[in-house]
Amino acid sequence: MAVFEYKALTASGQTKKGLLEGDSERQIRQMLRDDGLSPVAIQSLAPQKNSEKNFFSSLLIQRIKVSDLALFTRELYTLLDASIPLNQALKSLSHQSDSKLMSRFVTGLHTSVTEGYSLAMAMQRSTYSVSQEYIAIIQAGEESGYLDKVLSRLADAIEQRDQLNKKLKTALIYPVLMVVVAIAIVLFLMVYVVPKVVSVFDNMDQALPPLTQGLLDISAFMQNYAEFLVMLVIALVLGVKWMLRQPKWRFKIHALLLKTPGIKRFLIYSETARWARTLGVLLSSGVNVKEALTISVEVMTLDPLKQSVLNMVKKVREGKSVYHSMNEEKIFPPLLLNLVKTGEGKGQLDNMLLRGAKHYESSVENAAETLVSVLEPVMIIVMGGVVLLIVLAIMMPIFEMNQMISG
Known part of the structure; x- marks a missing residue:
């Protein structure tokens, strides 16, 4: 039997949509007529085997x-x-x-x-x-x-996992919004406000202050080369996306992120929490350790950590314990290592992994809150500094003109 999506009209002329199972489109039409409906459109939703999916259809698959x-x-x-x-x-x-x-x-x-x-x-x-x-x-x-x-x-x-993802997205909304608004304000001041205000001093014989002249030069560059700057930003975005698709460059970018102060701990904890929970559930469901480790690789999003788990798979297949394999990679947090060691010794590895996942999920939430609390004042200070420079660049010619008049 196959699944068909139908669109039909009732006796009163109302449209009705739904799903029905049947052997053919003809059978579905007869079933609709038996229910007093007039078929308008019928489409088969029969699942295809993986071997029948080509590259282009895989791009359109819905997750x-x-x-x-x-x-x-x-x-x-x-x-x-x-x-x-x-x-x-x-x-x-x-x-x-x-x-x-x-x-x-x-x-x-x-x-x-x-x-x-x-x-x-x-x-x-x-x-x-x-x-x-x-x-x-x-x-x-x-x-x-x-x-x-x-x-x-x-x-x-x-x-x-869904709750953790939602909390992380909620925590990042405010900083991202602040960045977007800050960039928009600076662009507006540089492109529209600064040229009009400073143009008042064009007829002055005295040279403009270096800060004012520099700001005018930047503003003029942004106006004259706006299309170039937009294309440059697009090229950079596309370039980064291309690099992330290349295994060599993606590994280097991920490794750089894992060395960046401030976000290193956050990234490791979030990856560790996701991996430990997945592996714990797999083991508690009856999947053997080797297969569970292999499957757990798929939840890792950072290549250096993914490579570490793949190395663990090889070592476990060679006869080493999960704890010793993890310890040799020198990347997992100490608490999780201790939990895994205890779990293997007592035959409760799945429970210890789940306990570790819960701990690091809480740590990720705390790290996200800490990161946001640090970013907010830094962004406010940076934004305030930029606006202060723009105001000084506008006010300095006015101060000099007042000095000339008073003198």
């Missing part, structure tokens, strides 16, 4: 939002915990979703599960993208026979 995935995981766990069969639970969720994208996603999963695929395989076949570690955890839950319990832990992990 499920973290918040939507967290809600879906929690609701699916609730239904399965109530002893509702997976097929029936998915069908129920496909009708309850407020999001059109999620409705299509879950309906596709229901269709694949009905055809005999596992939930993990159904997600793998889906035309909508979810992370590989999520699919791996689902697969581990199905193979162990404890899918409902695995979904509960997975929902907790996703919700925690």
Whole structure:
């Protein structure tokens, strides 16, 4: 069976949209007519196999939002915990979703599960993208026979990650807004205000003060070469994006960020929290250590840290413990190392990783608040200094003219 999205008219002429499962478009049309509806448009949403996806279609693939995935995981766990069969639970969720994208996603999963695929395989076949570690955890839950319990832990992990991302975005809104406003104000003063105010002194025989003349030269340059400056900014943005796509340059940029005072600790803690939680959930779901480490690499966003985890995978495969592999990389925080050492000794590595993830998630929130509290006064001082220079450049000729008149 395939999934079809339909648009039909009721007997009163109202438009109705929805999703139906059937073997063909003809069958869907007959089902709509049996319900007293007149079909207007029917489109197949049948999932394609990964082998059938080409490069261009992969560019258009839609990724499920973290918040939507967290809600879906929690609701699916609730239904399965109530002893509702997976097929029936998915069908129920496909009708309850407020999001059109999620409705299509879950309906596709229901269709694949009905055809005999596992939930993990159904997600793998889906035309909508979810992370590989999520699919791996689902697969581990199905193979162990404890899918409902695995979904509960997975929902907790996703919700925690979503909350952390929202807190970080909220903390950065004010500094980013301040930067944008500051740049806009300075550009307005330099391009429009300064030339008009200082033009009053053009007829003066006396030379303008160096500060005023320099400000005028900068203003004139910005006016005469505005198009060039815009193109330069665009070129810089595109250049940085290109460099981030090149493994060699991306590694160097990420390494530089990890050495930058002020944000080094923040970046390491956020990456550590995400990695520790993912690895902890994988291990508690029954995934073996080697495979769990390999999958956990995907949640790392900074290449030097990702390389460290890949090095750990090699060392663990050679027979070393997780603790010794982490310790040799010299990049993970000491507290997490101690927790991993204790966890391996007591056979509770998953619990210790989750405990460490919780600690560093709190540390990331505190680090974000500290970073913002430091940035705000610095930005205010810098902005005040720039405005002060502009005001001095405008006022200095006025002071000199007053001295000439009084003299």
